[in-house]
Each structure stands twice: as structure tokens, then as C-alpha cells.
Amino acid sequence: xxxxxxxxxxxxxxxxxxxxxxxxxxxxxxxxxxxxxxxxxxxxxxxxxxxxxxxxxxxxxxxxxxxxxxxxxxxxxxxxxxxxxxxxxxxxxxxxxxxxxxxxxxxxxxxxxxxxxxxxxxxxxxxxxxxxxxxxxxxxxxxxxxxxxxxxxxxxxxxxxxxxxxxxxxxxxxxxxxxxxxxxxxxxxxxxxxxxxxxxxxxxxxxxxxxxxxxxxxxxxxxxxxxxxxxxxxxxxxxxxxxxxxxxxxxxxxx
Amino acid sequence: xxxxxxxxxxxxxxxxxxxxxxxxxxxxxxxxxxxxxxxxxxxxxxxxxxxxxxxxxxxxxxxxxxxxxxxxxxxxxxxxxxxxxxxxxxxxxxxxxxxxxxxxxxxxxxxxxxxxxxxxxxxxxxxxxxxxxxxxxxxxxxxxxxxxxxxxxxxxxxxxxxxxxxxxxxxxxxxxxxxxxxxxxxxxxxxxxxxxxxxxxxxxxxxxxxxxxxxxxxxxxxxxxxxxxxxxxxxxxxxxxxxxxxxxxxxxxxxxxxxxxxxxxxxxxxxxxxxxxxxxxxxxxxxxxxxxxxxxxxxxxxxxxxxxxxxxxxxxxxxxxxxxxxxxxxxxxxxxxxxxxxxxxxxxxxxxxxxxxxxxxxxxxxxxxxxxxxxxxxxxxxxxxxxxxxxxxxxxxxxxxxxxxxxxxxxxxxxxxxxxxxxxxxxxxxx
Ligand code: SF4
Numbered sequence: 289x290x291x292x293x294x295x296x297x298x299x300x301x302x303x304x305x306x307x308x309x310x311x312x313x314x315x316x317x318x319x320x321x322x323x324x325x326x327x328x329x330x331x332x333x334x335x336x337x338x339x340x341x342x343x344x345x346x347x348x349x350x351x352x353x354x355x356x357x358x359x360x361x362x363x364x365x366x367x368x369x370x371x372x373x374x375x376x377x378x379x380x381x382x383x384x385x386x387x388x389x390x391x392x393x394x395x396x397x398x399x400x401x402x403x404x405x406x407x408x409x410x411x412x413x414x415x416x417x418x419x420x421x422x423x424x425x426x427x428x429x430x431x432x433x434x435x436x437x438x439x440x441x442x443x444x445x446x447x448x449x450x451x452x453x454x455x456x457x458x459x460x461x462x463x464x465x466x467x468x469x470x471x472x473x474x475x476x477x478x479x480x481x482x483x484x485x486x487x488x489x490x491x492x493x494x495x496x497x498x499x500x501x502x503x504x505x506x507x508x509x510x511x512x513x514x515x516x517x518x519x520x521x522x523x524x525x526x527x528x529x530x531x532x533x534x535x536x537x538x539x540x541x542x543x
Numbered sequence: 544x545x546x547x548x549x550x551x552x553x554x555x556x557x558x559x560x561x562x563x564x565x566x567x568x569x570x571x572x573x574x575x576x577x578x579x580x581x582x583x584x585x586x587x588x589x590x591x592x593x594x595x596x597x598x599x600x601x602x603x604x605x606x607x608x609x610x611x612x613x614x615x616x617x618x619x620x621x622x623x624x625x626x627x628x629x630x631x632x633x634x635x636x637x638x639x640x641x642x643x644x645x646x647x648x649x650x651x652x653x654x655x656x657x658x659x660x661x662x663x664x665x666x667x668x669x670x671x672x673x674x675x676x677x678x679x680x681x682x683x684x685x686x687x688x689x690x691x692x693x694x695x696x697x698x699x700x701x702x703x704x705x706x707x708x709x710x711x712x713x714x715x716x717x718x719x720x721x722x723x724x725x726x727x728x729x730x731x732x733x734x735x736x737x738x739x740x741x742x743x744x745x746x747x748x749x750x751x752x753x754x755x756x757x758x759x760x761x762x763x764x765x766x767x768x769x770x771x772x773x774x775x776x777x778x779x780x781x782x783x784x785x786x787x788x789x790x791x792x793x794x795x796x797x798x799x800x801x802x803x804x805x806x807x808x809x810x811x812x813x814x815x816x817x818x819x820x821x822x823x824x825x826x827x828x829x830x831x832x833x834x835x836x837x838x839x840x841x842x843x844x845x846x847x848x849x850x851x852x853x854x855x856x857x858x859x860x861x862x863x864x865x866x867x868x869x870x871x872x873x874x875x876x877x878x879x880x881x882x883x884x885x886x887x888x889x890x891x892x893x894x895x896x897x898x899x900x901x902x903x904x905x906x907x908x909x910x911x912x913x914x915x916x917x918x919x920x921x922x923x924x925x926x927x928x929x930x931x932x933x934x935x936x937x938x939x940x941x942x943x944x945x946x947x948x949x950x951x952x953x954x955x956x957x958x959x960x961x962x963x964x965x966x967x968x969x970x971x972x973x974x
Contacts, residue, residue, distance in 0.1 A: 300585050304610020304703040310654060311702050313689035317681070320671040331658065332669030333950070350585045380607045383592040392591040405585060426610060426703040484700040488707050489876075490714040493603065495704070523596065528607065 292341035292440065295327035297361055299347025299354050300381055300409060305372035306330055306346050308429040315433060322440055338364035342439050344432075345418075348374040348381060348409045355415055362416035369435055370412040373425035373528045377497050380425070382409040382531035409531070422447070425495035425528040428480050449500040451475055452492050455483035464491060469514040471524060476502035476534070497529030504534060564958065566949060568930065573938055578930045580923055580953065593913040598624050598882040598904050599710050605900070605915065609959055610703050611654070614647040614695065615893030617708045618769055619900040619915075624710045626783075627887025627904055628880050635873040636712040637769075642722075642866045643698045643708065644768045644891075645859040649691025649732075650702065651894035652815070652852040652859075655957045656743075657684025660849050663951040664746045680742055683735040687856060690732035693725060694863060712877030722867045729867075733860040737833060740853045744837045749948070751933060752843040755925065756808060757817035760892050766825045766858060767818065769891045774821060775811065783890040786899050792920070803921040810924035813896030814956060815851045816842055827865075830858045845929060845955035852957075881908050893918055895957055919958045926956050 296306050310316060310331060326336035343365035349355060362368060373379050384392050389407040412418050422431055431447055438445040452474035456463065464486050465472040472491035474483065478499040485492045504525070511521045525538040569577040589608055593601060601620040606613035618640060625632060632640075657680065658670040667673040674681035692702040698717065699705020707713050758779060762771030774780045781789055792803050805811050820841055826834070834840060834854050842851055884906040890899045896918030903912040933952050937945060 300587055302607050302610040304607070304613070307610045307654075307703055310658060311692060313685040313692070316685065317671065317674055325669075325671065332671070334668035334672075350587075354585070380589075380592075380604060381587040384588055387592070392588050409587075425607065426701075429702075481701070485706050485714075488700050488715040490706065490709075493706075520597075523600070527600075527604070 291322070291324045293326035293336060293338070294323040294436070295338070295340040295343045295361075295365065296325075296330070297327070297343060297345045297347075297357075298329070299345070299358070299374070299412075300350040301347030301372065301374045301379065303330060303346070304426040305374075305424075305432075306344070308426055308432055309344075311429050312433060319433075319436065323436070340365045342367045342369065342436065344369050344371050345375050345412050346371050348378045348411060349415055350381065350406050350409045352406065354406075358412060358415050367419050367439060368412075368416070369420045369422060370418045371422045371427050371432065373423065373495065373497055374409075375412045376421045376423050376532070377411050377529040377535075378409040378531035380528050380530075383526060384409055385531050385536075386526065411531070420445070420447075423478050423496045423529075424480055425497075428482075431480055448479065450479050451499050451502075452477045452479050452481070452483050452486070452496070455479045455481075456486050459483055459487060461486050464489065465510070465514075471511055471514065471516060471520075473507070473524060475507050476504060493524070493527055494535075495528050497532045498534035502534050504538065508538075564953075566930070566953065568934060568949065570934065570938065575931055575934050575938070578927050578934070580927050580930070580958075590913045590915060593902075593910050596910050598627070598902065598908050598910060601900075601902065601910065601913070602708055602710065603704075603706075606704050608915070608917070611651055611959060612647060612893045612895065612898075613704045614643055614699070614708070615891060615898050616900075617705075618644060618891045619889040619893075619898045620902070621708060621710050621889070622769055622891060623887040623889030623900040623902050624882050624904075625887070626889055627885040627902060628882045629885075630711075630878065630880060632712060632878060635716070635871060636877070638866045638870065639698060639713060639716065640708070641768050642863055643695060643705070645863040645866075646691050646694030646698070648859045648894050649856050650688055650695060651691075651957075652856050653684055653688035653691055655954075656849055656852050656856070657681060657688065657739075660951075660954050660957070661743075663947070663954060664849070680739060683739055687732045687736055687739070690725075690728050691856075691859070693728065697721065697725060709877055710882070711879060712875070714876060716873055716876040718872055719870055722870050726864065726867060729860055729863055733857065733864070736853065736857050736860060740833060740837060740850070740857065743850055743853055746849075748844065749846050749933075750844070751846055751929075751936070751952075753929070753932060755812040755817075755843065756805065756810075757820050758805075758811045758813050758921075759818040759821045759897060760890065761821055762825075764825065766822050766862070767892050773890060773897065776820065777808070779805070783899070784888040786888070786890065786916075787901070787914075790916075790921075792916070803916060804924055810928055811921065812925050813918050813921045814848070815855050815894070815896075816845065816848050817896060818892055819851045819855065826858055827861055830854065830861055833857060845952070848955050848957075883908055895919060895959055896921060917959070919956070922956045922958065926953055926958065929955070 370376050385408045435445045464470040470491045473494035474492040477492050477494040478496045480496050508521050525535045565581040567579040602617040605616040605620050662673050695702050699707045756775050756777045758775045760767035760771035761774045790803050882904045886903050888901050899916040901914040905911050929952050
């Protein structure tokens, strides 16, 4: 096949997920031999017109203009992958979804009447059909590479949904939640990071977001057992994936 | 005599900068009428949703402002919290904080030097094209970057948004032999860095010098990362907590980021070149000798910032080796304490310049108010001034060349637009 065209798009985000591509120092140049980097503004000023074989989309939708832009990108892309917590769940900026946006604007801005922003920060899949979602804040660069290489080889990417606990077990980590009463979101969080936080003696804060069938209720109960109050429990779910379908339902009663 | 009487340039999406920005330039009758650096990233409201969060959550939350310099956000917020608690962390924890910052400077500078800025000098669109013509420099650059990232991952768990830093110290500290395991790599990268510096010196640099006010941290007998007074080459010398008394931020209508300026004096310059000029005497002999060899003891030409960044990479490797060689694993990875009912200030040297944080914490340890001023919003005004003077000087250039060089002049500052947008009382205008 002709050299496939790859595009990297950005919406509201920190650039960390697309940076992961450039952090593949050993693989980046050979990757660039196999795909035509047609649109990747963080790395190149050369812009090649679509359609694109594969589009990586970073960031969440927060303006009217974003909605138009993501629709155009969808049209121009054969295979569209949402990368990172912003793109798959709305990201940290989705904390506005639980507050009054007017209040938010007036905290940060002196002239609130000028601010044009949507009252919700939403994932890409709320607006267009997404072919694959890669979770993580940031995504794992190895998973990102796996997605691109499988696309090039016409395979299904080897990305699974199970909990961080499985990764801890595989690494032989002692469970910090059971043994040390350290609050850990590992049981409800999708694997992919290789259980970094528990390996560094800290609880998982779910930067990868929920796996397929998380039991939020039972983990909240466990948190209460080890002495956390309701507001701390709610806060622990209100981080980088607060607006994911499984976490957004957390509220005072449920917790 | 002049075929373009009135010219307007617009570069709608600036490439090879982090985040989204645009440049607007208007020339008529061979005079520069208007220069604007526009920042149109949508705001993400960090200062708003930090309210109500616990003090200990600020490092991980603010890291998400910028994927390129997360350590800077972690370090500024951590030091602000410790300042609020009137605690100052010394010894090996302090050294490890410097070490992880070394890794971030290397990773961020190397990305900019070899992948984002160098293509400008040699007329390529990106590092991939550049690598075809000059494979060694790009491969060496990627190796240098990788070693920077390895320092960050070893201490922090991963390159982007590392997880190990916390208020009071680290969740887990490495054993001596774990740190020593990367000495060989750092030495190899340092040697490649020296080769790269000599190679970069041979590039062609535009003559362009201005009388800037450079602002950066300055500390007793060391090159600054996390501590120091805020000083300038024109007499500013203040404590971190006096920052907001001396620097004000202005509304500009066309940008989603505020422009910072010094009271009474206007635009100022932060970043590697400022830090370097203010602290050259603090560099180790070895680094100084390389700098002298290439004639770079003081630098007023932002196009040469690529050399300053390379020297800072060399410094970061040298400092990393010093720390690792005398490292002893501390007994406790962190000091445990709660911040209550206090205000704290932190300012550290992010790769792109000073990054200021201020927090008000209530009696329950919850953040009542947060204020964050990143380097790129401080440099915006200087960048526009540079563009103005540069275009004035080179007004005879054909359009495509002029645009290319203007973009290069913007990239001299390695602007991080993701950082600059999220604060600021600015008007958002969308066309
Ligand atoms: S998911 Fe996290 S790392 Fe990725 S762009 Fe969003 S904030 Fe940055």
C-alpha cells in the first residue's frame, strides 16, 4: 500500500500525549520511514492535505469551534484514535462539568462576559464516531506505538481492559491497599501503565480511568473502612477521568 | 521602488511550538504597523478547579498544565506548600529534586534544540527531513533527549507526568546502585553534547541583539533550580513573595493569555538566556571552559539561545553526575506534615524560565485560592518586541523568507502556549 498518512490533532490538552510520540526516541525516525507524517504541528510545519489514513486526536472538546473541527477531522480520517484522558473522558478540565461554569469563569477571568467556552468539557466520542480509545494521562507511549504498528500491519492492537491490580500481581507488588491501608484506585482502573504508582509506594490515582466493569461502590466502601471521609472519597474520583461514564456518577449519596 | 506597499502576514497555526498560537504582522509603506502573537488555546480553568482541592493534590493537578514541563509545575507547587508550612527540605531530598529537574531540562531543551529549533537554521520543515541530511546530529540529539527522559523516569516513574514527587519529598527514593546504574549513559550523553555544542557553533546566526532586562532566580553558590531570589540585570532583587508587587499582568484583547510586565519598566525576558546571563559565575569550571571556547560568556542574541540551551544541557548532565556520585539514600523519603491556614509562594526555574505559584490554604488544608504565572506569558511581550525590531531590520526580505525568520524568532523563546493560556484575565476573541 502507499505510505499511509498520519495526522495528530490537538484540542484542550497539555500536549503530553502527543509528546509521547516524540518521546519514542529509539523508534521515532524509523516510524517516520513507515508513515507519512502529514499533519503534526508540534513536530513539523509541513502540512499535507487529507484524507488521512490514521488520525490521533488529543484533547477534549470545550468550544463550539472544536465541535466543527472534530467533525471535519472525522470526515477526513479513515481510522480515528482518541488518545489520552482528555480525549477519552474530558480530562482534568472536565471538573467544570460538576460546577457552575459561570462561577469558574469569574474566578479566573476579570471580564467573564468575554469568555466563550462550553459549560462542559467532553470526550471526542460524544461528538463523532471513534475507532479506538487509548486511555491514560498521559497515554503509554508503548501502547501508542502498538496502535500505530498494528494499524500498519493490519492487525488488531493488543490492548486489553483489566485492572491495575492485575499488573501489580504480575510484578509481584505487595498490595498497598490491603497491607498498608493506602487508598488506591487500582481495582477500578484500567491497566496500561504497568502499575507505576503502587510500585513507588503510592496509591493509584486513576490517570488511566476506569476499566470495563469497575465496582465503584465496593471500593468506596473499602475507602470508608480505612477512614476516608466522603469528601476525600469523592475527590479521589474527581481527578483526570472525573467525567468518564463510570466515575461521573460518584456523588455524596453514592460514595 | 517598493513592490509591496502594504503587506499583511498571518501564520494561523504556528508549528513546532507547544500548544496553539498564531502570528499577525502588518507592514505598510515599509513600516511595521502591527505585530501580534496570538494565543488561542481555550482556557482550562486550573486556578478555578484548584479551589476546594487539598494542598497535597496541587502537584499532580498542576502538572497537567503542561506535558513538556510537568516537573516544573510539581516543583513550584511543592515549594509553595512547603513555604506555607514554613518548612525547608534539605539534604538528599533536595539533591534528588535538583536531579529530576536536570532530567527535565535535558529532555525539554533537547527536544527544542534538535527537533524544533534546529530545522529552522538549516531550512528544513522538521527533524525527520533534517535527519536525512544530517543524521549524526539528530541521532545524537535524540540520544541526549532520551538520557534526560531516563533520569526523569528513574526518579519519577515515567517521562510525562511523573508520579513520584510529593509535598515533603518523594513517595519512594532510589537506592544508591539504582542511581549509579545510569552514570555510564549520562557520561556518554554528556560527551555527545559537547560534540553537538561545537557543531551548533558553526551554524549561521543572524546579528540581532537588544538591551533586554533579564529576570531569573539567583541563589548562593549554585546554578538555580528551586530556590533563590528573583533578580535582574537592571537592579531587580526581590523575594519570591514580592513577585506580584513588582510584576503586573495586562489585558490584551487578541490573546487568551495575559502579558506580564515589570512595573515602571515594561517587558522583560525569562528563560535559559536570562538564567545563564545572571548566573554564569555559578557554572562549574568545566562547563565555563566549554562556554568560553565557543565565545558565549554573555548572550544578548536570542537566535543564539540554541547554544545557551545546549550549554545548559551540558550543565544539567554535569550536575546530575555530581549528585549521583555523592548520593546516599535518605532514611525517610519524605517529611510528613499538613499545611493549614497559610499562604505559600513558590518559584522555580522551568526549562522556559521562572514559574510562579501562590496558594492560600484554609484551616482544613484545602486550597482557597491559587495563582500561577508561567514563563511563556511573561515572555509574550518581549517576543512581540523582537518581531517588531527584527522585521524592521529585514523589511526588504521577500515574504516567504520574512515569515520563516519571524517564526524562528518566536521559536527562540521555545514558547509553551499550553502553559500560557490557562490563567489570565484576557478576552477571548474568536473569528
Ligand atoms: S490526557 Fe493528560 S497527558 Fe494527555 S493531553 Fe490530556 S492532560 Fe495531557
